[in-house]
Amino acid sequence: xxxxxxxxxxxxxxxxxxxxxxxxxxxxxxxxxxxxxxxxxxxxxxxxxxxxxxxxxxxxxxxxxxxxxxxxxxxxxxxxxxxxxxxxxxxxxxxxxxxxxxxxxxxxxxxxxxxxxxxxxxxxxxxxxxxxxxxxxxxxxxxxxxxxxxxxxxxxxxxxxxxxxxxxxxxxxxxxxxxxxxxxxxxxxxxxxxxxxxxxxxxxxxxxxxxxxxxxxxxxxxxxxxxxxxxxxxxxxxxxxxxxxxxxxxxxxxxxxxxxxxxxxxxxxxxxxxxxxxxxxxxxxxxxxxxxxxxxxxxxxxxxxxxxxxxxxxxxxxxxxxxxxxxxxxxxxxxxxxxxxxxxxxxxxxxxxxxxxxxxxxxxxxxxxxxxxxxxxxxxxxxxxxxxxxxxxxxxxxxxxxxxxxxxxxxxxxxxx
Amino acid sequence: xxxxxxxxxxxxxxxxxxxxxxxxxxxxxxxxxxxxxxxxxxxxxxxxxxxxxxxxxxxxxxxxxxxxxxxxxxxxx
Numbered sequence: 448x449x450x451x452x453x454x455x456x457x458x459x460x461x462x463x464x465x466x467x468x469x470x471x472x473x474x475x476x477x478x479x480x481x482x483x484x485x486x487x488x489x490x491x492x493x494x495x496x497x498x499x500x501x502x503x504x505x506x507x508x509x510x511x512x513x514x515x516x517x518x519x520x521x522x523x524x525x526x527x528x529x530x531x532x533x534x535x536x537x538x539x540x541x542x543x544x545x546x547x548x549x550x551x552x553x554x555x556x557x558x559x560x561x562x563x564x565x566x567x568x569x570x571x572x573x574x575x576x577x578x579x580x581x582x583x584x585x586x587x588x589x590x591x592x593x594x595x596x597x598x599x600x601x602x603x604x605x606x607x608x609x610x611x612x613x614x615x616x617x618x619x620x621x622x623x624x625x626x627x628x629x630x631x632x633x634x635x636x637x638x639x640x641x642x643x644x645x646x647x648x649x650x651x652x653x654x655x656x657x658x659x660x661x662x663x664x665x666x667x668x669x670x671x672x673x674x675x676x677x678x679x680x681x682x683x684x685x686x687x688x689x690x691x692x693x694x695x696x697x698x699x700x701x702x703x704x705x706x707x708x709x710x711x712x713x714x715x716x717x718x719x720x721x722x723x724x725x726x727x728x729x730x731x732x733x734x735x736x737x738x739x740x741x742x743x744x745x746x747x748x749x750x751x752x753x754x755x756x757x758x759x760x761x762x763x764x765x766x767x768x769x770x771x772x773x774x775x776x777x778x779x780x781x782x783x784x785x786x787x788x789x790x791x792x793x794x795x796x797x798x799x800x801x802x803x804x805x806x807x808x809x810x811x812x813x814x815x816x817x818x819x820x821x822x823x824x825x826x827x828x829x830x831x832x833x834x835x836x837x838x839x840x841x842x843x844x845x846x847x848x849x850x851x852x853x854x855x856x857x858x859x860x861x862x863x864x
Numbered sequence: 865x866x867x868x869x870x871x872x873x874x875x876x877x878x879x880x881x882x883x884x885x886x887x888x889x890x891x892x893x894x895x896x897x898x899x900x901x902x903x904x905x906x907x908x909x910x911x912x913x914x915x916x917x918x919x920x921x922x923x924x925x926x927x928x929x930x931x932x933x934x935x936x937x938x939x940x941x
Binding site for chain 1: 879905
């Protein structure tokens with residue numbers, strides 16, 4: 448059976464450095480940091496008191512009051528970013544076959560703020576269970592794609608993938624597969640997360656996963672720098688419309704890029720620590736290259752998982768050197784998390800979008816905040832430090848790895864007619 | 865309007881996002897004010913909280929309009 452080709456025809460983003468695609472790209476190319484002191488709650492007693500929050504987001508600009516109240520932030524972000532992508536794709540909602548349009552979304556956690564607040568409310572009472580009837584439907588991770596389909600009437604496959612920080616990449620790979628197998632014409636995919644809450648920050652702090660550079664939040668996310676001290680929690684959403692190539696061509700859609708392959712693997716090692724030899728990470732990139740049917744030497748850019756943690760960054764770069772050999776030095780490697788922070792289940796989506804935009808603009812966004820060389824990192828690698836680099840990008844790879852040892856990798860290529 | 869009626873109506877305006885003028889005694893939560901089954905459960909819970917009462921499920925089933933809510937609370941508070 449011949450696989451169909453899959454292309455990207457719409458993009459949407461709601462990120463800590465820009466609330467739509469144009470603003471997001473502007474932030475990326477200029478090396479803008481999205482990090483600042485936490486405003487969502489009083490973080491005074493927390494070890495980490497900063498995060499990459501969404502700025503200037505008023506739900507009432509997007510939803511009526513009743514609707515907004517029934518949506519956790521992660522679902523609000525999902526609806527706003529997917530609206531932008533669907534509009535960008537120019538899908539005619541009156542004529543498209545909605546049974547062949549799916550929504551496959553990524554969320555690592557889901558409505559953690561809703562869960563937290565409902566449990567606090569219960570704990571403050573006398574033990575009588577008085578939970579809001581919207582508690583469960585607001586919280587569950589699959590409600591984001593559920594709401595997207597309800598809004599637009601899409602009746603194809605609909606679910607959420609959960610693989611921590613790899614969730615959105617897994618969603619994109621599933622979307623790729625359903626379309627290339629011929630099950631769907633269009634799938635709205637991506638991911639969203641909204642974990643900048645007491646439970647989210649406190650939980651990650653307890654793991655010693657977050658940077659605690661409270662004196663200088665804007666430079667706290669510093670992937671590959673010798674002084675990196677953990678990731679910076681981010682929030683937001685990214686949405687991509689994936690479409691079967693002939694379907695897109697027939698309706699004259701703008702095509703950003705082709706999705707040429709996805710790879711998955713597992714570390715099978717530890718709940719949260721990366722494998723020290725990066726075996727799973729190496730394998731996921733090899734799987735992805737094989738799935739795409741391209742040679743490693745064809746890859747121009749890699750947006751790494753690169754979370755700014757001491758162990759993870761080095762393990763990933765070592766794996767890149769193993770997979771790409773001498774060609775690794777010719778690749779523009781970057782970590783856009785230096786600007787956006789780590790959006791957990793949405794990371795794979797906004798980072799894939801960064802890769803696609805770097806193809807469109809022939810410019811690779813920088814890894815900002817780098818000042819001190821880490822001697823454990825091969826100095827011949829081009830980590831696109833501190834300033835965007837002009838580059839003709841034909842093939843771009845996006846890596847994401849999640850707690851639990853989940854690795855997922857996606858490859859995009861400029862459309863070759 | 866009684867104090868109870870005005871508090872009931874304020875809750876309905878807030879939770880269902882409807883205009884105050886629509887919240888008349890005869891208005892049905894589901895048929896006139898756009899409530900779904902979960903909204904109705906939430907309204908009953910809000911009434912319980914606001915007036916510090918317990919509304920058993922079998923009684924709650926009989927509260928379908930604004931007026932029925934006001935009457936029930938007036939009689940059971």
